Amino acid sequence: MDNVILDVRNFNVTYVNKYKKVYAVKDANFSINRGDSLGIVGESGSGKSTMAMALLRLLPEKSTEISGSAYFLGKDLVKLSEEELKKLRWKELSVVFQKSMNSLSPVHRIRTQVEDIYRVHNPKATREEIAERFIHLLKLVNLSDRVYNLYPHELSGGMLQRVSIAISLINNPKLLIMDEATTALDVVTQGQILDEVVKMEKEMDMTRIMITHDMSVVATSCNKVAVMYAGEIMELGYVKDVLKKPMHPYTKGLMASFPSLKGKKEKLQSIGGFLPDLSKKYEGCIFAPRCSSAMDICQKKPPVIEMENGRTVRCHLYGGER
Amino acid sequence: MKRYLFKRLLTGLLTIVIAFVINFLIINLAPGDPIKTLMGKESDDPVLRAALEEKYGLNKPLHIQFFSYLKTAMRGDLGISIIYNRPVADMIAEKLPATILLVLTSGVLSLIIGTAMGIVAARKEGTFIDVLFSGFSYILNSMPSFWLGLMLIIIFSTVLNILPTYGMTDARASYTGMAYVLDVIKHMILPVGTLVLIEIPMYYRIAKSSVLQVTNEDYILTLRATGMSEKKIFNKYIFRNAILPTVTIFGISLAYLITGVSLIETVFAWPGTGRLVLTAINQRDYPTLIGIYLIMSVSIAVVMIVVDIVYAILDPRIRY
Numbered sequence: 001m002d003n004v005i006l007d008v009r010n011f012n013v014t015y016v017n018k019y020k021k022v023y024a025v026k027d028a029n030f031s032i033n034r035g036d037s038l039g040i041v042g043e044s045g046s047g048k049s050t051m052a053m054a055l056l057r058l059l060p061e062k063s064t065e066i067s068g069s070a071y072f073l074g075k076d077l078v079k080l081s082e083e084e085l086k087k088l089r090w091k092e093l094s095v096v097f098q099k100s101m102n103s104l105s106p107v108h109r110i111r112t113q114v115e116d117i118y119r120v121h122n123p124k125a126t127r128e129e130i131a132e133r134f135i136h137l138l139k140l141v142n143l144s145d146r147v148y149n150l151y152p153h154e155l156s157g158g159m160l161q162r163v164s165i166a167i168s169l170i171n172n173p174k175l176l177i178m179d180e181a182t183t184a185l186d187v188v189t190q191g192q193i194l195d196e197v198v199k200m201e202k203e204m205d206m207t208r209i210m211i212t213h214d215m216s217v218v219a220t221s222c223n224k225v226a227v228m229y230a231g232e233i234m235e236l237g238y239v240k241d242v243l244k245k246p247m248h249p250y251t252k253g254l255m256a257s258f259p260s261l262k263g264k265k266e267k268l269q270s271i272g273g274f275l276p277d278l279s280k281k282y283e284g285c286i287f288a289p290r291c292s293s294a295m296d297i298c299q300k301k302p303p304v305i306e307m308e309n310g311r312t313v314r315c316h317l318y319g320g321e322r
Numbered sequence: 323m324k325r326y327l328f329k330r331l332l333t334g335l336l337t338i339v340i341a342f343v344i345n346f347l348i349i350n351l352a353p354g355d356p357i358k359t360l361m362g363k364e365s366d367d368p369v370l371r372a373a374l375e376e377k378y379g380l381n382k383p384l385h386i387q388f389f390s391y392l393k394t395a396m397r398g399d400l401g402i403s404i405i406y407n408r409p410v411a412d413m414i415a416e417k418l419p420a421t422i423l424l425v426l427t428s429g430v431l432s433l434i435i436g437t438a439m440g441i442v443a444a445r446k447e448g449t450f451i452d453v454l455f456s457g458f459s460y461i462l463n464s465m466p467s468f469w470l471g472l473m474l475i476i477i478f479s480t481v482l483n484i485l486p487t488y489g490m491t492d493a494r495a496s497y498t499g500m501a502y503v504l505d506v507i508k509h510m511i512l513p514v515g516t517l518v519l520i521e522i523p524m525y526y527r528i529a530k531s532s533v534l535q536v537t538n539e540d541y542i543l544t545l546r547a548t549g550m551s552e553k554k555i556f557n558k559y560i561f562r563n564a565i566l567p568t569v570t571i572f573g574i575s576l577a578y579l580i581t582g583v584s585l586i587e588t589v590f591a592w593p594g595t596g597r598l599v600l601t602a603i604n605q606r607d608y609p610t611l612i613g614i615y616l617i618m619s620v621s622i623a624v625v626m627i628v629v630d631i632v633y634a635i636l637d638p639r640i641r642y
Contacts (some may be wrong), residue, residue: 015398057541058546058547085549086549087549088549089547089548089549090547090548090549091549095544095546095547097540097543097544098540099540102539102540102541103540103541103543103544104541104544105541105548105559105562105563106541106563106637106638106639107562107563107566107638107639108558108559108562108634109638116548116550116558117548120548120549120550120551125617150637151639152557153638153639164544167544204550
């Protein structure tokens, strides 16, 4: 168990306002080993980003309730004080956000922002030292060093994305969360960046959580995958198992809604119905109303069933009380 | 930057020319003319009218009038006021400094106070201070400036009797040096106060919404994720980004002040160009009116150019 870098147990995130509560993440359990990569997939509104933001403690405290535990390097991210958290931020735990086009201040040079970010943890670092370090990272993400002195608007979207990734790596973090980090890019650029990321990961001994709704991103760049629906992790396991032989009806549905390049041209299947209203509590399986294999027992909450090879499925189809 | 500057100066010049043409046409198209004022209400002698029109060149076709005005204006000669029979340039030069003093002081003060209030309200969004400031700004925003001026006169001059109601200096005393400056400041408090109160809501609204918007930008989230202190994030990143719209508003607001100050100058009997404009309009004093409008459009163009240059310095994305 020493090898586990992040261990999330009974993790719940609830958005609260005056009138209602929205249960955005419910009872999430997963852990990730050092050097591993985990993809979290699900449709829009399934709570993937909320989970990442909650782990990073970036959600507004006034309007969110977080419970459960998330042990990162032996410290519980949920209970850590803001001061202690600051020591971990970016140094051990960094993030690349969805819209990298906006992830840099438009009126400051990239150099200025990089210097400020690096000095959060190394207040005495000299300009030359930082420049040297960052230019090395720019090479890793395949950018020329002249980028360092430019303004964000002088770069293309793909370049900015690379800059964001380079910035996230500046302190050699143990864990990198990429929240839809490549979604805004075209497939060619996305492919390049994913290749680079996978390569860097090995060089830098880094663990990665990849949040995306794109199955192909997970397939090409992750080792494990967690499928989320309506705030719950439905299925978790190695990519090669889950994508080849999806077990949960939702995963099956999700797989059927992606086109395959090989084989016959088939009509894409969509899953009927809509996401449930997350401000209500549900007794049974949350997917049951949209599920084609729903049974009577699905009125009851399905247990998390452990299968071989570390795989878990939250579905009555695979056991539990019948 | 040089190219940008040159282009900006050129468009500024073009703006002045277009504004000038429009002003010239509108004034001449408006009903009534200065001859009527000169002749008096009772008299309607066609011979006198023809003689006066001849004297001021008003019997010539409009385009001839326009070009002859342009020719003399190029030499810095803005003509002779029909009503006062004095060079317009002299009259404006006499009144302009007082107006500039009033406009710049209230422009800068409202910029600082309004923006500061907006920033505070945005930082403490939803708290009592935010509600208080927003209510205050809302009330001020719906107040006519001249009425506010009159109310301030009633409160501070009539009831409390601590501030003078009119003029720029005390007519009964002849101060020099520091005493003169203090006297002017004392006279400035009410008119400047009125203008500042009227202008605050504009800066308040822009600053507040801008700070709120920038605070929710992705790059601020990224900076938070880096563990940077809130103070540094605000002082360096939020502030610099949020201040940009305020700069634009400052230009617009100064332009509005330069033209809109007339009412306040009338209320407080401030010896500026404002009153000159109002009397010139009433008496259809064409040369004075056109002269003042020309000066106004020049000053607005200059202000706008300065604002654009400042903006270009602050925001690297602006390089035309």
